[in-house]
Amino acid sequence: MLIRPADILLPDLSDVSCWTKWAVVACDQYTSEPEYWERVRRFTDGAPSTLDLILPEAYLADPGERVDRIHRKMAEYMSSGLFRKYPNCGIYLERTLRSGKTRRGIVAAVDLEEYDYRPGSDSMIRATEATVVERIPPRLKIREGAPLELPHIMLLVDDPDDALIGRFRGRRPDAYSFPLMENSGSVSASFIEGREFDGIESTLAELGRRSGSGIVLAVGDGNHSLATAKTAYENIKKKTGSEAAASHPARYALCEIVNLYDPSLEFEPIFRLVTGTDPSELLSEFAAYSDSLNGSRPAQRFTVVRDGGTAVLTVPAPEAELPVTTLQKFLDAYAAAHPGTTLDYIHGEESLIRLSEREGCAGFLFEGMKKEDLFPSVASDGCLPRKTFSMGEASDKRFYIEARKIL
Helix, strand or coil: CCEECEEEEEECCCCHHHHHHHCEECCCCCCCCHHHHHHHHHHHCCCCCHHHHCCCHHHCCCCCCHHHHHHHHHHHHHHCCCEEEEEEEEEEEEEECCCCCEEEEEEEEEEHHHEECCCCCCCCEECCECCCHHHHHHHHHHHCCCCEECCCCEEEECCCCCCCCHHHCCCCCCCEEEECCCCCCEEEEEEEEHHHHHHHHHHHHHHHHHHCCCCCEEEEECHHHHHHHHHHHHHHHHHHCHHHHCCCHHHEEEEEEEECCCCCCCEEEEEEEEECCCHHHHHHHHHHHHHHCCCCCCCEEEEEEECCEEEEEEECCCCCCCHHHHHHHHHHHHHHHCCCCEEEEEECHHHHHHHHCCCCEEEEEECCCCHHHHHHHHHHHCCECCCCEEECCHHHCCEECCEEECC
């Protein structure tokens, strides 16, 4: 099975305020704001919290003793009787975002045998953005030796008719229901029984056939966390052999599956800012690069912003499906050939224009990716460039709630 039920662990907490302290946002958020994480630490002080079980990436460069402390806390929570096990089930959850919109998803165990983050993969579960393999080892230190996993990975399913998740609407929240910290909305959830997974699996198979892309699930958030889980599992296979590893719990990773067409999901482009450059030279080289392409895709337009005005450049025969892919290939080569030039990734048109007005800077505006383009683009061009699109604010990301034993 591509996905399957799991023995899900939830904290045995009676008070709603305890649940609020338990659930913490994904570790890859607020990476430049350690004050956020210090505030969360003060709020959760003395209470059971997933903050004890994760390493916020704001501290990833200097983890110190945090990894050993995480492993000890996991063991402590497990031996203390904090967790209650709900065998052979999944979770249907409804997340109310800060905006008031509701995002719906299901939490289940995903088979890592069906996932491959490497370029050129034809697996049923694929990365949407390029995986930076150098980012895996520090995360692997946490995963290997950890008795538990807690998911913040979000997978997307191409389901315009909402056939997969829509069937669970209206269920009574018998798993949990509570407000999230830091004004991040609320969440409520109900259990999905193991016997219901036959229907889930058959629906996924049908959606995969309809898409024509060969992709059934695409990574929306948590790409490097899923790649880390895959690496840890492959290391287990090397040690124990494939036959023994096939039944190992680390073969699977808990993930939340969300419909690509969920109304709460808004795809926003992430623009490119070039600093430490000669804007005129940059534009000249981009124009030459554009003229050198001989692809069959529709023409793509870019607005280049710099001190003194804007220019519109058209790529008449792009080879890549998306404008961002065309641009990133050029910018990577340009930065490599021009020491001192740096690339930055900017959310919001106004911010890009303001930053591009500085001396030695140039910004690129372009049309963002539509939802319906995601699966065909990944199937056609492979993994998209890093920072291709954004799915919501940091406060909208998944919060750690469920856990599963992997050792």
